[in-house]
Amino acid sequence: MAPALTIRVRHRLLDVDLELPMDSAAPVTVLFGASGAGKTTLLRCVAGLEKPAPPSRIAFGPEVWNDGRHQVRPRHRRVGYLFQDHALFPHLSVDANVAYGLVGVPRGERRTRTNSALATAGATHLSGRATSELSGGEAQRVALARALAVDPRLLLLDEPLSALDGPTRARLRTELRSILVATGTPTLLVTHDRTEALALGDRIVVLVNGHVHQQGPVESVFSQPATPHVAEAVGVENVLPGTVEGNGDGVVHIRLSSGTLTALDPGDLVVGTRVLACIRAEDVALEATEPHRASPRNHIPALVRSVVSEGPLQRVELDAGVPLAAYITRPACEDLGLAPGSRVTAVMKATAVHVIARIEGE
The missing domain is CATH 2.40.50.100 (RNA polymerase II/Efflux pump adaptor protein, barrel-sandwich hybrid domain)
Structure with a gap:
């Protein structure tokens, strides 16, 4: 039975209670809403980059990551995080960026996992390149490879395509969905874009002003909004x-x-x-x-x-x-x-x- 991600967060404007199945057969849960709804803040809480106070609680299956007082460090949660602006280190090569999270892994295994992650992200041809030479789409591929290299139990994607031009965004949208389905890695994906939510998601959680207004299969929520606020949010x-x-x-x-x-x-x-x-x-x-x-x-x-x-x-x-x-x-x-x-x-x-x-x- 797939583990569940349990989220109870009272932090800033967030007042959220969720239990999300981490199902490899339908891996992508979209956090959807307008700018300022609390989507990225919620993602950062799950990643351990922000520490919500009591009575907050975040758990992955039986493993408690945050109980409001004590928090498991981000690197010990084994999550992959893809930032909106890719956040690659400009002084490191493509390969060094991808291998950055593989702390303590033997050199040979680091090389193997780096190559595998680049291949999964469709970025093998970028190996050996300087990060400064990459286009926006190439940089996002490398950032995705870095997130995958740690063999994450959970993948967190924060507006992964929003910084790209239209044609690149459309092309990578299809490829990203294929990658996520192929790996089966449970994924939380933040977006405010209706097309991305429909193309990438299996389930959706609609946030309005820090509160969950509806959740369920993407098609159901978009076709049958439960409240006027959801209707407005989904367009x-x-x-x-x-x-x-x-x-x-x-x-x-x-x-x-x-x-x-x-x-x-x-x-x-x-x-x-x-x-x-x-x-x-x-x-x-x-x-x-x-x-x-x-x-x-x-x-x-x-x-x-x-x-x-x-x-x-x-x-x-x-x-x-x-x-x-x-x-x-x-x-x-x-x-x-x-x-x-x-x-x-x-x-x-x-x-x-x-x-x-x-x-x-x-």
């Missing part, structure tokens, strides 16, 4: 306030200021409950004319406020009695002749609408 573009006006046959009908929306019934709502309907912009289609009402989809008349290009997609901001956003392709935008002032119908499936009970005061 759900449309969060519409409404009131339950009826339910039955597995669906719930939500009264908005501009009409009625139908969604799948989560099973715990009664008539009159104030709710938030969460809809991703990519799940909103636009039509120029009123569709046939026999369609099982939701239809909301709207006025185009703006059309903004975002890479291959067009973000269309709508006034549907409430603000609404949709992502459509450029050809679709041209076919519809969209411009500020255009009247359209926003169309979405009931299965694309995730409903959250609204907490009073929100």
Whole structure:
């Protein structure tokens, strides 16, 4: 049975209780949230680089690393740490950087483990190079090799791709996922980037202002945020306030200021409950004319406020009695002749609408 990483931390803004399975078959847990949510501070506490006070407790399986008073030193935890800016020593060669954590290891074994770590990180070709000659992507490969060289029980990655340019980041994202799955090393990965979380993670913990608001499989958390704060953190573009006006046959009908929306019934709502309907912009289609009402989809008349290009997609901001956003392709935008002032119908499936009970005061 895989060990669990138990984290109870009361430190700075953090107030966290977690028990995370360290499963080699699904090794990557993402710590996700906006800047200032406490992600890096939590990672540093696990690494032993910060010492949270009582009643904090951090344990890896039966081994207690911190009980709030006594702390196992970082080097005795056998964790690998990859910093956001790679933190390589500029006066050391690539090989010396990778071997830096192998204190007390015989010279021959040091060489073997250094070569193995470079190979795993896809950086064998960088052996013998001066650190000052490396590109950003190469430096991150070497930093990953250094983290792997100590044969860590736990790998800690702090925004590992954020300092790289777009094309390099996209390429290394796929390679990093392959490396983590191949090694099976349990990993905590900090990111605020939605694409990285989806591409790299098996599980996710969403932090908001130092508190855990939701955790679970990545796809579940992104598609079914548990609170409005999580919806905002994971980038759900449309969060519409409404009131339950009826339910039955597995669906719930939500009264908005501009009409009625139908969604799948989560099973715990009664008539009159104030709710938030969460809809991703990519799940909103636009039509120029009123569709046939026999369609099982939701239809909301709207006025185009703006059309903004975002890479291959067009973000269309709508006034549907409430603000609404949709992502459509450029050809679709041209076919519809969209411009500020255009009247359209926003169309979405009931299965694309995730409903959250609204907490009073929100």
